[in-house]
Amino acid sequence: MKIGKNEFKLEKRTSLSGWQATSIAVLAVLMTLFLFGFIFLQAGISPGMAYREIFSYAFANKHGLPLTLNRFIFLLFTTYAFILPARAGLWNIGMTGQMYAGALSAFAVLYAFGAQQSKSLELSAGLVIPLMVLASMLGGLVIGAIAGYFKGKFDTNEIVLTMMLNFILFWLVSFMIKEGGLFMNPGGRGESFELPPSVYAPLIGGVPFTGLVAVLIGFALEFLFDRTQLGYQIKAFGKSPRAARYAGIDTFKIPFMVFLLGGAIAGLAGYHYFAAVPGVYKIARNYGQFGDLAFYGIICGLISQSNPLASMPVALLFGGLSIGGRFVQGKLHMAFGVDYALLGVLMITLVAFQFFYRYRIVRVSLDEEDGHA
Amino acid sequence: MTQEEKSQPVLSARGITKRFPGVVANDGIDFDIRPGEIHAILGENGAGKTTLMNILFGLYQPDEGEIYIHGEKVEFKSPLDAIEHGIGMVHQHRKLVEAHTVLENIVLGHPHAGTILNLRRAEQEVRKLCEEYGFKVDFRAKVWQLSEGEKQMVEILKALYRGAKILILDEPTSALTPVETRLLLDSVQAMAKKDLAIVPFITHKLPIVLEISDRVTVLRKGKVVARLETRHATEKSLAREMVGRDVLFRVERQEVEPGKPVLEVEDLVVQSDKGFLAVEGVSFTIREGEIFGLAGVSGNGQQELVEALAGLRKPVSGRIVLDGVDVTHLPPLERWKTGLGYIPADRIHMGSIGDFTLVENVLLNYYFDQEYNRGGILDYRKARQMTEQLIEEFNVATPGPDVLGRNLSGGNLQKVILARVLSRRPRLVIADLPSQGLDVGATEFVRNKLVEAKVNGAAVLLISEDLDEILDISDWVAPIYEGRFMGIVPAAEAEREKIGVMMAGYNAEGVAQ
Ligand SMILES: Nc1ncnc2c1ncn2[C@@H]1O[C@H](COP(=O)(O)OP(=O)(O)OP(=O)(O)O)[C@@H](O)[C@H]1O
Ligand SMILES: [Mg+2]
Numbered sequence: 001m002k003i004g005k006n007e008f009k010l011e012k013r014t015s016l017s018g019w020q021a022t023s024i025a026v027l028a029v030l031m032t033l034f035l036f037g038f039i040f041l042q043a044g045i046s047p048g049m050a051y052r053e054i055f056s057y058a059f060a061n062k063h064g065l066p067l068t069l070n071r072f073i074f075l076l077f078t079t080y081a082f083i084l085p086a087r088a089g090l091w092n093i094g095m096t097g098q099m100y101a102g103a104l105s106a107f108a109v110l111y112a113f114g115a116q117q118s119k120s121l122e123l124s125a126g127l128v129i130p131l132m133v134l135a136s137m138l139g140g141l142v143i144g145a146i147a148g149y150f151k152g153k154f155d156t157n158e159i160v161l162t163m164m165l166n167f168i169l170f171w172l173v174s175f176m177i178k179e180g181g182l183f184m185n186p187g188g189r190g191e192s193f194e195l196p197p198s199v200y201a202p203l204i205g206g207v208p209f210t211g212l213v214a215v216l217i218g219f220a221l222e223f224l225f226d227r228t229q230l231g232y233q234i235k236a237f238g239k240s241p242r243a244a245r246y247a248g249i250d251t252f253k254i255p256f257m258v259f260l261l262g263g264a265i266a267g268l269a270g271y272h273y274f275a276a277v278p279g280v281y282k283i284a285r286n287y288g289q290f291g292d293l294a295f296y297g298i299i300c301g302l303i304s305q306s307n308p309l310a311s312m313p314v315a316l317l318f319g320g321l322s323i324g325g326r327f328v329q330g331k332l333h334m335a336f337g338v339d340y341a342l343l344g345v346l347m348i349t350l351v352a353f354q355f356f357y358r359y360r361i362v363r364v365s366l367d368e369e370d371g372h373a
Numbered sequence: 374m375t376q377e378e379k380s381q382p383v384l385s386a387r388g389i390t391k392r393f394p395g396v397v398a399n400d401g402i403d404f405d406i407r408p409g410e411i412h413a414i415l416g417e418n419g420a421g422k423t424t425l426m427n428i429l430f431g432l433y434q435p436d437e438g439e440i441y442i443h444g445e446k447v448e449f450k451s452p453l454d455a456i457e458h459g460i461g462m463v464h465q466h467r468k469l470v471e472a473h474t475v476l477e478n479i480v481l482g483h484p485h486a487g488t489i490l491n492l493r494r495a496e497q498e499v500r501k502l503c504e505e506y507g508f509k510v511d512f513r514a515k516v517w518q519l520s521e522g523e524k525q526m527v528e529i530l531k532a533l534y535r536g537a538k539i540l541i542l543d544e545p546t547s548a549l550t551p552v553e554t555r556l557l558l559d560s561v562q563a564m565a566k567k568d569l570a571i572v573p574f575i576t577h578k579l580p581i582v583l584e585i586s587d588r589v590t591v592l593r594k595g596k597v598v599a600r601l602e603t604r605h606a607t608e609k610s611l612a613r614e615m616v617g618r619d620v621l622f623r624v625e626r627q628e629v630e631p632g633k634p635v636l637e638v639e640d641l642v643v644q645s646d647k648g649f650l651a652v653e654g655v656s657f658t659i660r661e662g663e664i665f666g667l668a669g670v671s672g673n674g675q676q677e678l679v680e681a682l683a684g685l686r687k688p689v690s691g692r693i694v695l696d697g698v699d700v701t702h703l704p705p706l707e708r709w710k711t712g713l714g715y716i717p718a719d720r721i722h723m724g725s726i727g728d729f730t731l732v733e734n735v736l737l738n739y740y741f742d743q744e745y746n747r748g749g750i751l752d753y754r755k756a757r758q759m760t761e762q763l764i765e766e767f768n769v770a771t772p773g774p775d776v777l778g779r780n781l782s783g784g785n786l787q788k789v790i791l792a793r794v795l796s797r798r799p800r801l802v803i804a805d806l807p808s809q810g811l812d813v814g815a816t817e818f819v820r821n822k823l824v825e826a827k828v829n830g831a832a833v834l835l836i837s838e839d840l841d842e843i844l845d846i847s848d849w850v851a852p853i854y855e856g857r858f859m860g861i862v863p864a865a866e867a868e869r870e871k872i873g874v875m876m877a878g879y880n881a882e883g884v885a886q
Contacts, residue, residue, distance in 0.1 A: 229749050232733070232740050240726045245685060246717060247737040248706030 021305055021357060028353035029317065032346040039341070045332055053331065054324030054342075064323055069207050070277045071293070071319035076214040077269035078297025079304070079311045080221060081144075084262040085158070086306045087225060088254055089238035093298060094147055094162025095266040096291040097169035098140035102267025103274045103283055104169075104176060105139030106132040107183050107192060116183065116193035128199045136271035137264040143169065144263015151259065152252035158259070170291060177283050185282070192274075192283035201276035208276035210268065217265060221308035234258060269294060293322070296343065303350050305357075318343060381444060383408050384429070384460075384539055389438035391424055393780065395772025398424040399435070400595035406539065411565050413582045413603070414575045416592035417615055417812040418784025419770030422575045423465055425592070426541050430462040431455035461537025463528040465544045465783045465810070466721045471517040478516055479531045502533050506560040518647055520672040521718075522553030529560070540564065543575050544783065547810040550670045550838040558585050577784075577812045579608045591615055616814050625821070626846065627828055632661030634694075635712075635832035636682070636801050641691035643677040651677035653856040654691070659801070659832040659849075664823060666847030667836045669876050674856035675836050676718070679805055682834070683715045684708045696800045706741060714738075714799025716791055718806040718836070720783075724790040727779030731771065734778050735760045735793045742797075763792035768818070783810045788819075795822055802826050802833045808842060820846055840872060854878040859886060 037047030057064035078095040085092040109132045115121050143165055150156040176183045176192070183192040201208045225231040237244040237254040245251050273290055274283050296318055304310035325339030382405035391399040398421040406412050416422050427433045429440065431449030440447050442458050449455045452462070469478045480495045496512060503509065508526045516524065525545060532540055542561075546554045562585060576582055582589060582603070589606060591599040591614040599614040612620040636659040645651035651674040659665045669675055680686035682693060684705035693701045696712050703711075717723040725734050736756050739745045745752050760774040767788045771781055778786060787810055795802065804823060808816040824846055827833050837843050843850055850867040852859045852875035859875040871881070879885050 227750055227753070229740055229746050229751050232736060232751055235733075236726060236729070236737065239728045240722065242719075242723050243726050243737065245705065246683070246715070246723045248684075248704065248709050248741065250704070250706070 022310070024353055024356050025303055025314070025350065028350045029346065031353070032342075032349040035349065036342055036345050039345075043332075043334055045334070050328055050332070053328045054321065057327040058320035058324030064327060066206055066278070067323045068316070068320045069211060070273070071322060072316045073208070073211045073214045074269050074273050074290070074293065075296055075300055075315040075319055076218065076312065077210075077265050077272060078294040079300040079315055080217060080297075080308060081140075081262040081266035081269070082297045082301035083221065083304075083306045083308055083311065084234075084265070085255075085258040086301055087231075087238050088234045088258045089241070090151060090255060090258060091159050092144070092147070092162055092259060092262050093159055093295070094143065094165050094263070095269070095297050096294040097162065097166040098143045098263040098266035099270040099273075099294050100169040100173050100287070100291065101139035101143040101263075102136035102270030103139075103287075104173060104183075104270070105135040105267065106271045106275050107176075107283065108139075109135045110193075110195065110199070111182060115196050115199075116186070119194050119196055121196040121198065123196055123198045125199050125202075129201060132199070132275060133268070133271055136267040136275075138267070140267020140270065141260050141264035144259040144261070144266065145256065147263075148256040148259025152255040158255075166291070170288065173283060173287055177285075177287075183283065190285040195275055195281040199275075200278070200281065203278070208272065208278075210272040210276050213268065214272075215312070217268075218308045218312055225308070230257070266294070266297075299347050299350070302354075318346070321346065382406055382441075383443060385441045385444075386425075386429065387439045387441070389425065389428055389435045389440075391421075391428060391433060391435050395776075396770075397595050399428070399438075402438070402592070402595075402597055404590050404597065404600070409565055410587040411561065411585055413586035413589045414592065415577075415579075415582060415589055415611060415615055417770075418788070418810075418815055419782040420592040420615075421595040422592060423543055423782060426462065426543050426575065429455070430460055430541060456535055456537070459536060459538035460541065461529075461532025461535060461539070462541040463525065463532060463543065463545060465547075467521075467524050467528060469516045469524060469527060472515060474513055474515055475510055475519070475523075475527050476512040478527055479534050499530060499534055502530060506533075506563045507556065508560060509556075520550075520553075522549045522557070522671065525549060525553070525557065526560075529557075533564075544577070544810055546576055546578055546581060547783075551840065552670055554581070561585060577810065577816070579611050579813065582611065583608060593617060612813050615812065620813050620817065625824065627824055629662040629828055631663050631848075632830060634658045634660050635696055636834065637692075637694040638682070639692040639694075641678070641681060641693065642689040643674070643681045643686060644689055645674075645677050650689070651856050652681065652688075655853075655856075655858050657851065657858070657861060659834060661830045661832055662827055663848045664827050664833040664835055664846055666843035666850045667834065667853055668840060668843045668850055668872055669838070669853035671838055673853050675805075675853060677856075678853075679715075679803055679834075679836060682803060683713065683717075709738070710741065712800030713803070714794045714797050714801065714831075715803045716794050716805055716807050718809070720787050720790055720809075725778045725786055727777065729778050731764070731769075731774045731776055731778065731781075731789060732757050732760045734789060735763065738793050738797055759796070763789065763796060767792040768815070784812055784815060787811055788815060791819060791822070795826060798826075798829070798831070800831060802831050803836070804833060805836045806838070807835070808837075808839070840869060840876075844869060844872070852876040854886070857886065 033051060040047040040050045058068045059065060078099060081095040081098060082092055109128065113123055113128060115123065147158055147161045147165065150161055151158045175181055178184065178190055179188065185191050185193050201210065204212060225235060233249045233254055236247065237249055241251060274280060300311050300314045300318060304314050321342050322339040325342045329338040384406045387403055389399050389402040402425060414422050424433065428435050431452045431454050447458060473481065476492065476496055476499065479499055480492065508530060510523050510526050516527065545557060549557060558581065583606065586603045589601050589603055589611065590597055593615065639656050640654045641652055642650060642654050643652035655678065657665065667675055677686060681688045684703060688701065692699060695708060698711050700708050700711060732753065736751065739756060740751060745755055757774055764771060764774060769785050769788045771785060781789065791807060802823065807823065808819050811819060820842065823833055823835065835843060835847060844867060848864050849861055850864065850872055851861045852872050854876060855878065859879065860881045862872065862881065874883060875881065
């Protein structure tokens with residue numbers, strides 16, 4: 001392409017630093033905002049105003065910010081669930097099912113303590129909350145382990161398998177909370193019984209403690225990949241299963257472990273959203289929406305190049321845009337779902353910008369060349 | 374074609390320069406290829422040969438310099454442009470689709486593949502090419518079932534089928550058997566004569582260069598240091614140009630008293646991927662201080678035997694005892710811990726990980742080691758020191774230990790793998806084609822290293838298709854033919870002719886088996 005005295009060429013990158021990857025992602029976000037501005041213009045709304053509303057509600061409003069943070073935490077767990085297998089070269093798209101399994105398991109603990117009988121039951125928080133957290137991890141772990149087992153043992157396609165598990169778990173949740181289900185709300189309404197206030201998750205500065213857990217897991221994963229033997233084996237397997245096998249890395253254990261661990265973390269997302277977010281405290285009838293939101297873990301994981309620390313700002317941005325988008329939609333009476341539309345455009349732009357992870361544009365000054373090419 | 378056209382270079386490069394972080398791989402290179410000539414490019418590992426070829430093929434863009442074809446300046450943005458101009462390239466590392474058949478590989482990716490729906494017609498055309506140049510290969514076989522030599526032919530056929538008039542072969546013989554090499558050279562000569570196909574040729578095997586090339590260009594550290602007519606060159610003079618000093622072509626043989634058995638193999642039977650028995654009951658013992666040379670044309674069961682020994686392939690029956698431990702049913706890791714050291718033939722896909730740094734690549738054989746792994750935490754600092762030490766000791770040309778494996782030249786990557794395995798001081802060294810792709814200096818170095826390992830009490834199993842390599846350093850030579858040993862011959866009785874005959878399926882008495 002020629003512009004004035006310069007010619008621009010695409011060249012394959014020989015290397016990409018973390019810093020370059022980050023700046024590409026930032027550019028992609030700016031590009032998204034620019035493109036989406038046209039959609040606002042189309043609807044007769046000033047983009048500047050709309051973005052100010054979105055960002056100030058999502059990140060600087062005392063009602064909006066907690067919502068953003070809760071989504072951020074949820075997304076972070078599901079992103080990790082993607083990243084762990086991704087580092088081993090495997091695709092986990094079963095975070096939705098694993099998340100549901102986590103939610104069901106947490107509620108099973110409550111059920112065992114008789115919590116569906118009475119909302120005002122006094123339970124020992126110090127005992128029941130840890131049990132719920134553990135159960136949610138265990139639930140996600142089992143679902144993840146099923147996928148990991150078949151992958152490791154029979155090299156089954158993990159995408160198909162995790163997808164199928166998603167369907168099964170979706171219907172299982174429905175079965176459990178609808179009329180006649182074990183977890184049904186005594187008042188009917190097609191949702192689960194509510195959490196007794198005695199076991200509401202403790203808040204740290206207004207945010208459920210799961211936020212701290214999510215950030216800590218991020219650092220733990222970073223440490224896992226960077227320093228540990230298991231992390232090394234996961235990376236080796238992910239980059240070359242043949243070389244890994246040559247080096248004596250267990251080609252059953254690695255797929256099994258990453259799905260198992262990833263599932264356990266996805267299970268935490270289920271605990272977080274249905275049992276720790278203020279104002280929810282039940283498996284609501286629209287639980288399917290959170291299943292859809294869980295899929296954004298895949299996008300966050302891809303954008304952050306499976307780097308657990310880099311995934312934090314990405315998940316925060318996604319969480320904020322979805323909350324802020326929903327807010328302006330209501331406030332400005334827009335006719336479409338701004339939140340998912342915005343996430344959609346962001347996703348497409350980011351994926352398109354992945355191109356620049358592999359290529360870069362170089363400028364050749366035409367003065368130096370002798371003309372004919 | 375007139376006389377004038379004939380002498381004009383078909384391809385010229387002027388002032389080609391290419392820099393990578395930390396190295397100048399090509400530094401102002403000029404050279405010409407004339408029609409019908411076989412032009413060898415020589416140079417030590419890392420001298421910049423592959424980089425230059427990649428530039429001529431449009432895989433890399435040069436930072437400086439120009440390329441002319443028939444006197445006309447060209448600019449290759451991608452290999453497609455180069456193919457369009459009649460350039461074909463066979464890479465140092467094969468790039469075929471393993472799961473596809475030979476014919477599919479040849480036809481797929483053809484610029485006109487869309488219009489060639491007729492596989493049968495394509496088959497006829499390819500068959501004609503085969504006859505013309507003397508290639509023999511089963512079109513319906515899947516690529517993963519082929520030997521290295523066959524894969525090589527497929528690569529060449531693919532290039533020819535795309536209409537290549539200038540064929541670039543990067544290290545074409547490094548993984549080939551002598552027989553396959555012979556066939557390839559004949560075909561190359563046929564091509565040079567018949568089609569006026571011009572064949573720049575890169576190789577570390579000096580006798581081959583002397584035999585078939587017309588001219589030689591020698592690179593050292595990215596610069597052209599010599600251009601000569603082959604008839605004025607000798608093996609010694611070429612080696613001197615490459616390395617910058619005299620190279621001895623001899624490895625010091627050292628006799629040591631053999632110790633106790635390290636590897637005992639009893640009646641081992643192994644199946645191949647294709648389902649037949651590739652190893653049909655072999656028994657042998659290698660003791661401390663012995664080098665056991667497995668001589669044979671590739672595809673006679675060597676690969677399967679080695680994989681069974683390394684734990685990568687389940688034997689059908691038989692027993693493998695390593696250092697007194699029955700490892701027949703143990704996984705690879707347990708064997709490494711028992712003292713296995715395995716240098717695989719496939720350095721790109723098995724021996725290393727391209728996206729790993731050299732430190733991480735070295736860790737492939739150390740991540741399980743007590744000294745590098747404390748309570749599940751890897752000691753990367755120590756691994757880095759070790760890598761630096763190996764780079765130094767094995768003379769690996771690289772900017773440093775944090776470079777990615779795929780950015781190393783072929784020979785230098787091989788050195789890293791060798792260094793890593795040998796540094797473990799394994800009880801049993803399995804060296805599968807250890808000197809493939811290494812330059813003369815490095816080959817000499819590696820053979821000395823294997824001898825050193827043996828002197829230090831290791832048992833060495835050497836697999837090579839280069840009979841000279843085997844005869845030079847082995848204490849025992851076992852010619853393998855169709856999955857059986859034709860005998861196990863002590864070095865003193867292993868004459869070249871005799872072993873050669875045995876490799877073709879005759880026993881020591883010359884009776885066909
Ligand atoms: N993509 C790359 N990125 C960085 N450095 C590279 C890259 N490709 C090659 N190099 C470096 O350039 C130098 C020349 O490499 P090249 O592969 O051309 O050597 P070669 O002559 O083919 O060696 P060999 O005989 O070992 O195959 C080496 O030092 C290598 O490390
Ligand atoms: Mg090379």
